[in-house]
Amino acid sequence: MEKTNLFKAVRTPDLSDLVARQIRTLVVDGKLLPGEKLPSERELASRFEVGRGHVRSAIQKLEFYGLVKTYPQRGTIVEGVSNVGLRRLCSDMLGLEEMPLAVVSELRKILEVNAARLAAQRASQEDATRIRRTWEAHGHKVEAGGPAMSEDSAFHNAIAKASGNPMLAAFIQILSEEIINLTIDYDACRDSRPAEAMKEHEAVLLAIEAGDVAAAGQAMTRHLDSSDQQYGFESIVDEVKGRVSVAGLGVQLQGSE
């Protein structure tokens, strides 16, 4: 251990960062609702007692995350939390703009199947009832005939949370949003698909409640596989350098096949 480590580098905090953090907290805590207009940059500057430049760069940072959106000469309005931050990060850093659906879907499958397995292994009583409740809510919405996208997501997110790994849960949530965005054009959930999805969900639910790790993983695999078949994967597959074979997408887990 070096002695120099005793003296930790002290650095003047970035004012714009502090401002951004305050505003972000206000948004995620619901003090500022989506659609609301932020005070003008000048007013924020005087309120925070910093220069307008700092407020400005803070707002730019928040806009990067998609938390707010500023319209020239009109003001900046709150947008709410979303995954545009990850999108930007992927496109800016990895040079991966517009990830093919096959790639995102495959990654999600890996994460969700393992989340289901972990949930079967670790879910508390409380977790289990929450999962079951979201499943029931999903069923009611489907019976009513309405679109049930958000209820579907809620079910998956409940499982992810029950996995006990918050980072895994966060990634799953982000990827789910991404999948929804990518599949919106494909107008999924047609015909009898919702009913099928409910049955597949039920299999996952029962396996988790029973604490059957392998069954949970298999049930989730089946569910996501049949979801994939909804979208025209053949049309995407060549974008991934021809190396992602359609056949390969089904079995990235379990010796089962």
Place this chain on the structure above:
Amino acid sequence: MEKTNLFKAVRTPDLSDLVARQIRTLVVDGKLLPGEKLPSERELASRFEVGRGHVRSAIQKLEFYGLVKTYPQRGTIVEGVSNVGLRRLCSDMLGLEEMPLAVVSELRKILEVNAARLAAQRASQEDATRIRRTWEAHGHKVEAGGPAMSEDSAFHNAIAKASGNPMLAAFIQILSEEIINLTIDYDACRDSRPAEAMKEHEAVLLAIEAGDVAAAGQAMTRHLDSSDQQYGFESIVDEVKGRVSVAGLGVQLQGSE
């Protein structure tokens, strides 16, 4: 389909974004090496023919990603690609600051094991030789007795790349860096650990070369499990609400055991 969709929204491109993109390209393409100093903001401004403010915000964005670092009154120097972008994103958006090592490690295991399986399934001849070469380089470094952290990472990254899923590869790389950062304090790789790691790596390598999906996954599982035992996991486990049991960390994949 709505008619309004025919007219796609056209928006004046953000100048700072274009500048940032150019600089980023220069860095990732190796035209600008880490340690080099960027031209001054004023010179960049006149070269790009934009206002200094745009150059300024572009540099701020790049600094957010950790691609460059600017020292007041001295200039901004190139840092290179890293994972600080995702770190910031996690802490700023998900509120996940300072993830426990157990959580990150578990997620990495999920990703890496499946990457190994996909690699065994899809690796081209070229991929296979690249993996073998990194393994050999790692071996030479270990024999020489020096620290072989980066060679170790190179081996894992080569496998991740061979998975054919660039997003999966990117996440693995990011998490690997995170693990390294978190374990730097634990001073890992002590005693005979490097030799063991080489043998475990060899098992993964052979399985991939043989195209044996199940064996690749199992070998990678074994490797990461024994890596985990290096660090004092018991001391971390309670940070995750007591729900992440040590026993559970070993088997999140395969019905094996």
Place this chain on the structure above:
DNA sequence: ACCAGATATCTGGTTAACCAGTTATGTCCT
């Protein structure tokens, strides 16, 4: 009472000048 049009005010966007430092250059003495 109501509406059209002019006007004042406020918005974010942009620029240029200035500040406090650092670094490079030049100069003078030894």
Place this chain on the structure above:
DNA sequence: AGGACATAACTGGTTAACCAGATATCTGGT
């Protein structure tokens, strides 16, 4: 020559003023 010191040039950081466009307010006529 060589080194210490003063000076000039340049760095990113910050501020204030100005710009064009959008909005709100007021005014006058109908």
